[in-house]
Amino acid sequence: MAEPFTLDDYRSIIRGGLDLGYEFATFDSPHTGPLAEGVIYLRHDVDRTPEGAALLARLAAEEGVRGTFFFLLRTESYNVATRRCVDIIRQISGAGHAVGLHFNHLEHPTPSDESERVRQIQKEARLLADVTGAGISCFSMHNPDDSLRIDVPGFINAYAPRFFDDALYISDSNRKWKPVHPLEGLSPKHAGVVQILIHPEWHGSNFDSERQALIHHVVSVAGRVMDEDNAQNRALQERPLSFSEIADSLSRLDP
Numbered sequence: 001m002a003e004p005f006t007l008d009d010y011r012s013i014i015r016g017g018l019d020l021g022y023e024f025a026t027f028d029s030p031h032t033g034p035l036a037e038g039v040i041y042l043r044h045d046v047d048r049t050p051e052g053a054a055l056l057a058r059l060a061a062e063e064g065v066r067g068t069f070f071f072l073l074r075t076e077s078y079n080v081a082t083r084r085c086v087d088i089i090r091q092i093s094g095a096g097h098a099v100g101l102h103f104n105h106l107e108h109p110t111p112s113d114e115s116e117r118v119r120q121i122q123k124e125a126r127l128l129a130d131v132t133g134a135g136i137s138c139f140s141m142h143n144p145d146d147s148l149r150i151d152v153p154g155f156i157n158a159y160a161p162r163f164f165d166d167a168l169y170i171s172d173s174n175r176k177w178k179p180v181h182p183l184e185g186l187s188p189k190h191a192g193v194v195q196i197l198i199h200p201e202w203h204g205s206n207f208d209s210e211r212q213a214l215i216h217h218v219v220s221v222a223g224r225v226m227d228e229d230n231a232q233n234r235a236l237q238e239r240p241l242s243f244s245e246i247a248d249s250l251s252r253l254d255p
């Protein structure tokens with residue numbers, strides 16, 4: 001078995017599913033009717049790294065399968081309206097994958113009733129479609145609250161009972177496979193629905209721990225902000241900021 005959380009491991013999960021006769025389906029056009037074999041929904045919640053998502057999307061396409069990539073509209077980790085992200089989303093959907101909304105309820109006031117939450121999700125999905133040009137017809141919840149299984153007209157919820165309560169649900173949240181690694185969970189006997197949730201930030205960079213991956217993420221975001229300022233601020237074009245200057249300045253701050 002490949003080292004967990006490497007690109008080889010991601011590839012072996014897909015190949016393992018194919019070898020066992022599973023079909024792969026996406027949340028925007030889910031499998032309907034009786035199931036002769038098992039169906040895998042390969043779900044990617046893009047919490048931190050659009051580049052990581054693009055890498056996994058390329059790999060899955062090379063293996064001939066389609067997955068679903070859910071993007072946040074509201075996060076400090078990336079801006080879905082930037083040219084960089086729009087290009088990545090175009091590449092992902094161009095490779096045949098589905099794109100959906102990853103809904104962050106913490107960025108909204110607590111709704112007074114369920115219909116208000118429904119409107120929040122519909123509005124975010126429309127905004128995501130507008131800024132990215134992607135067709136959005138499915139969503140998944142980020143840090144879910146009690147509206148996890150909410151029914152939103154016109155959209156498919158990745159936590160609907162048929163994909164979650166009635167399915168084999170395997171997740172890599174906090175960089176730990178639960179309940180088991182997908183290759184241990186998949187089985188020729190399991191002719192039902194399997195949902196495998198993947199967070200691209202854990203995969204493919206040979207991190208030793210969740211903490212190391214998170215540090216790498218924070219440094220990447222800081223690097224992007226620095227690159228943007230260096231490119232667009234006239235004073236910095238003459239003398240660009242560098243990480244060593246920033247580190248030096250941080251070391252002089254009071255703890």
Ligand SMILES: [Zn+2]
Nearest residue numbers: 045047142143
């Ligand atoms: Zn999330």
